[in-house]
Amino acid sequence: MTSTLGFAIMAVLARGARTGYELATAMSRPLGYFWTAGHSQIHVDLQKLLAADLVRFEAEHGPGPQGRKVYHLTPQGREALRDWVTEPPRSRPERDELVLKSYASWLADPEQVAELFRERLAEHEARIAEYERQQADFEDVPAADRPAFGNYATLWCGLSYERHRAAWCRWMIEQLGAGS
Amino acid sequence: MTSTLGFAIMAVLARGARTGYELATAMSRPLGYFWTAGHSQIHVDLQKLLAADLVRFEAEHGPGPQGRKVYHLTPQGREALRDWVTEPPRSRPERDELVLKSYASWLADPEQVAELFRERLAEHEARIAEYERQQADFEDVPAADRPAFGNYATLWCGLSYERHRAAWCRWMIEQLGAGS
DNA sequence: ATGGGCATGTAACGGGTTACATGATTCG
DNA sequence: CGAATCATGTAACCCGTTACATGCCCAT
Known part of the structure; x- marks a missing residue:
């Protein structure tokens, strides 16, 4: 196998x-x-x-x-x-350390937790900028039967993922600041 | 350790x-x-x-x-x-079988690939509906020092993740249909 | 000549999955 | 009384990481 x-x-x-x-x-x-x-x-x-x-x-x-x-x-x-x-993917278990930390975040100092998320947010924003640059190098979406389509599809997914993550980090920071 | x-x-x-x-x-x-x-x-x-x-x-x-x-x-x-x-997470390598499949999708029959993504989309939409139901059970966002805040934070992240995934699936299906 | 990049491999170890093994309690 | 559920644990195996081991080629 x-x-x-x-x-x-x-x-x-x-x-x-x-x-x-x-x-x-x-x-x-x-x-x-x-x-x-x-x-x-x-x-x-x-x-x-x-x-x-x-x-x-x-x-x-x-x-x-x-x-x-x-x-x-x-x-x-x-x-x-x-x-x-075309075979369905065997789903791998979700294992996300940052989400786990958020699950236990109520135990810790909110300001320190906010700092953690500010650092992650900066990383995500850097990656968003990089992926946007890469995306701009494509003039059009490549046709679905060309290898470049695979590159574009993964880039689209990566960009969407980073934006989702960044939004979550921003929400966390906001929530952690609101309690003061 | x-x-x-x-x-x-x-x-x-x-x-x-x-x-x-x-x-x-x-x-x-x-x-x-x-x-x-x-x-x-x-x-x-x-x-x-x-x-x-x-x-x-x-x-x-x-x-x-x-x-x-x-x-x-x-x-x-x-x-x-x-x-x-509050310690920074040791980043685990991203390993996503569906994204890998999309990277190689140019090799396969577009209609079969689209079918794969339609199935995934249905799963994501089901999870979105479930998470939205769970979110509705919270009247307000719990305070950051309460255990329930951890539950809410992970739920927020999960919902955001599923929406991002669903959007990507929809985009893939659209692209794969456009070539016909 | 020496250091950095190119290049192929093996070994030790850790974490996770699946299968195996056992047995008490509870409910119908 | 039998089946489902609750409950704890071990063993075999797979996959991946890190460290170890080797050595060519090229530029300075």
Whole structure:
């Protein structure tokens, strides 16, 4: 059974061949906002994909103890990825530390809690500005059958998420100030 | 080092003494939208909290092979929880399978992808209706030093999140239909 | 020549899920 | 008396993080 990370790797590979190292940088923060992985896990999963013949690699002479390995999707890999896209996602449990903190916030000093949320708000606002810049680089919404559509769709979601988060932070700050 | 689940347990215990079983039901879906855990993990973590003297229990004669154990926070536990609230959250990596699917959606049949998002949209709309009902049960926003404030804050966040998600689903469905 | 970036991997560990194991109480 | 619910716990396994280990290539 291919893990979700396996599909994430294949989703990147569907846009072009990469080394494990390049996959790791593409999937590290702050890029790749929706699936992150360290290089160790990527190498492990690449070997599983290799065993299932969903990816293959061209060995190249280059840096590293074993040289470069440029991975690409096999036709089966592309097919498996396409089939996976339309399957309903297995829902992962929501785990949000900041929401948990808000749940216990009544115990703490409101001013300190407000400070915590002011810091988060600044982060969200910075990300909103960055995503808006990225969105402005698109002249139009790409057509749904072009790879760029995937980029645009995730960007739209990320922007919407950050705005929702920022709004919540503002509401929290307001509430915490109102009691004084 | 207390795990985040440890703090989640303490956050529930701060509202009143519970058994491990009651903690597990309180932290299972669909309740407890922001931190879930199975009973096995809860028992493991309760033993760690016990070792750190952050919680204690009263043994009661009752059901179960070892009887009931009603856990409550110790003063140190309450203090640790209060201190933790105002510490910045260690950010967990964003991992969102649906966003990943949207990133690879250009590979698949638009109508099938649209169907996937219509199903998700229906789920979000159902949750919005439920959360709105719960929100209506509050007459006012509770004061920031009352436990109910924590409930209201998480509910606010959950509602805002579901609306953002629903909006994204609607946008996706629209885009996927536009190409025909 | 040496330091930083490129590059591939393994090992140890922690947290979480699922399955397994056990048994008391309560209600019909 | 049997089933559902309440209740506690262990074991196997998976996934991910962090740390460790190695070594090439290129620019200064």
